[in-house]
Amino acid sequence: MKRFLKRIQLEHSFPKIIIGLVALLVAALLSINYLSQQRLRQISRLQIQNLLENEVQAVNNFLQERSNDLYKLSLDRILLSYFENRALGMSMAYGLGVSLANTAITLEQIYQANTLGGQPIYAQLSLLNLQGEILTSFPRSSPGTITLPQGYDKSSKRPQLFPSGMGQIQLLTPLFLGTTTVGSIRAEISLKTMARLLLNPASHKAFSTFSYDKKVLYSSRPEYHLSDSFLLLFSSPLPPTPLDLELGLIHSSQQPRDTAWTMFASQQAGSPLRLFRFEYTQAIYNTFHALMVMGVLALISAGLILGLAALSSWQERAFKAHRLQATVLEQVPETIIVTDIDGIISYVNPAFEQTSGYARTEVIGQRPAIFRSGLHDLAFYQDLWKTIRKGRTWSGHFSSRKKDGSIYHEDATIAPVRDSNDRITHFVAVKKDVTQLLEMQRQLAQGQKLEAIGRLAAGIAHEINTPTQFVLSNTSFLEEAFQDLDTMIRGMEKLLLSPVPGAVQEQQGQAVAELQEQADWSFLGKEIPEAISQSLLGLRRVAAIVSAMKRFAHPSEGNYELTDINQCLQSTTTVARNEWKYVAEVAFDLDPELPEVPGNADELNQVFLNIIVNAAQALGEQERHDHQPEGIITIATRTAEQEIEIIITDNGCGMDKELREKIFEPFFTTKELGQGTGQGLAIARDVVEKHQGSIRVSSGLHQGTSVTVALPRSGSFTDQQDLG
């Protein structure tokens, strides 16, 4: 009986236990959910505060950029010339009007050039006199006088920021003639434009305001009114935010007065402008929500537990993946820059900070133009933007400027970033610093050049020595001849000034003939002009060699310039004369109409030298082994439609297929140890390819070798090549 009663009790209690457990579970889940919501709200608030800090940074950078524009404008001679000409006494009818017209054009140019998102940055640019009278402006306004704000320091050279009526701010910069203030430049900026361009779009539950000295200058939702006491309460200093506001501080006809608001605020140090953001705060739970959640949770509690577990696991995986992506971006050695579609930088990674010297906060909100090195032309940047705006990836080489002003070089890939609707929202640039690599390549090329000069030095010395020897010998002869002529002339002078008394003309003629005989005049008269002529010939030869050497060795500073290839070939051949003159004759077949091509003469001379020396050495080998007659090296140039060709041919031993395939490999050589490093043709190919040209070899065993170098003509050179 007892057992039966116990069973009944248990059966009756079971639903209660289940209900109790479910209630406990629901309560626990509600608590967990509430805590999660609260945590999410905290995270969301932090994110909004961070976003606001970034927006303020962007606004500050934007205003700094405008200040710099105005400061530069204040030094512009065109603007100052109005005041100069006025000081000279010129009248508006005769000359002064021109200065104003020029100023108006300058203001118009600045206005047109400064746009963001297709909208002009400035609402108006004006030139004012000392009293604030508008002398000229763009867009033009009717004549009038501006009341210059209190606190405007006319002795300061820096632009100063002031409010300018509702919805606008103004930057004022004094203009100086010498040390005297003569007027001001005024730039009005619409806060609405600034907010639209620089602030993130707010949801319908939020709005932003700019304030200046306890006054609201702009609100993205004018229908929301801040109570008069609001800005007084938070005038100075700013309270720590986010902050839940007291009820009634913000009101509008569209919201009940008991709507709760959270305020976020930020202000850049030294700036009078404050940015506020107000978010409408909803309660996490109300009664209806709680009942709904309880009901649903009661029905699906078990499934929810499993679901939550699965969700938690998925969230954790997603979070880990997200954290990994963020960590990768932060730790990769490559520089990463992310901009929005207007080119405003929104993210840079630490590698960027390390490479460029800029801190992250200095570049967020700026344009990549601040890194411009000045080494690329406008077409280069236009091509880049055109490519990525079309949704394509751009790859190429950049020269950029660090914060300290130094230049560095990067290989860059810039790609568009698309959202889920396939719309481009951002651009990401991944760049690698190749400055050291380029420097190493330059040093290697320089080493090659020095090696070549060293190798040629002995031959050139010999080439110079031979004419020097006979010039020396002729000069010694002329020195002796001069002494004989001096003796002869002195003797004749004596005869002329002190004639022998009573001597007849015949006797005097005989005395002269004797003097000529003593000096060996018949020999000297013939040999002296010949000695002078030979000496001049020798000296001209030395001069030609020195001139060719100078052209060959002249440093080109790595620039690409229009280069006369025929002259390069002639100089290089002269410099290398000692390499080929014992084994070959050189025949030129140069196209007299050959156009100049863009190139680095220094590097191209190196290419031609390597090919000519190789040809000479091949002919030397042939002569040594086969005792063949003297070789011939033919150097020809041709003009084709898109390129020019340089063909250097020898009638040497040639190469078989196996050898031909290896000659461009670095460090491959057929020469004896110490005769060559095996880098000559490998470097030649690198140089030619760097010039966007090609090099090809045609050869067969015992059939000679022909090397053809093709270089693009100027018109076919692309903009992406850095022409320095």
Next chain:
Amino acid sequence: MRHLLLLFSLACFALSTTPGLATDLEEVLARGGLRHLQIPYANFNLGDNKGLSHELMKGFADALGVKYVAVTTTWNKAIGDLTASPLPGKEGTPAPAATPRVRGDVIASGFTILPWREELVAFSLPVFPTQVWLVAASNSPLSPITPGAGTAQDILQVKQLLRGKTVLGKKDTCLDPCLYELAAVQAQVRYFSGGLNDLAPAILRGEADAALLDVPDALIALEKWPGQIKIIGPISPQQQMAVGFRHQSPRLRAAFNRYFTTLWQDGSYQGMVRRHYPHAARYFPAFFAKKSP
């Protein structure tokens, strides 16, 4: 193309109706080339085939459907190169040098309409306003005048400043001092041997107390040497520049006037002026704001 068709139809009409006058335009069309006599001067002709006059005449040649040929000449020879007539100088006026043959069909180079020139060449509709100003270095003791009731009074004020002063001008051009009777106020006139573009630098070098410059050149000088030169005041009433034709080329001149009117009315000419003289429209609003030239 529109211009071309219009002008070509005009030419055909002219040929079919008045054969007795079949010179000028017909010759240009038959030759297939318009020879533009140009003198490097200010932004009208910068040399190297650039400048407002170059662009205007190149457009005219294109509209006629003929090749544009630039013929460089000098101020002294320009009228002779256009007319090939011996042109004895009249008293008090410059004497343009005669050349044995016609070298060009039009003179366009900032060519000012002057009474003595009107006897020798036929001018088109005015293409640019001008005036001759007296210019001095900024450190000169000459002070700019305060404008009075009218230009005549301003000119008088300027001339009164010139007694005993050396004034640099350019013979056979609109800057020839003999055109403005400067000798009568006892100014010491000097003729400058260099080009018109070098007059302002000569003043800066102190070669004379002052120089004559026309407005387009003065505008450029003020831009090039801000704060270094000053405008004292006017030496002539307002003048106008135009394109010069032979008196025997009425139809070529008429064709140009029609071309120019079309260009003016569709705003293309004002665009050309903006490119070469950006401030001109602001400085001469009355001239450039007209609906028709």
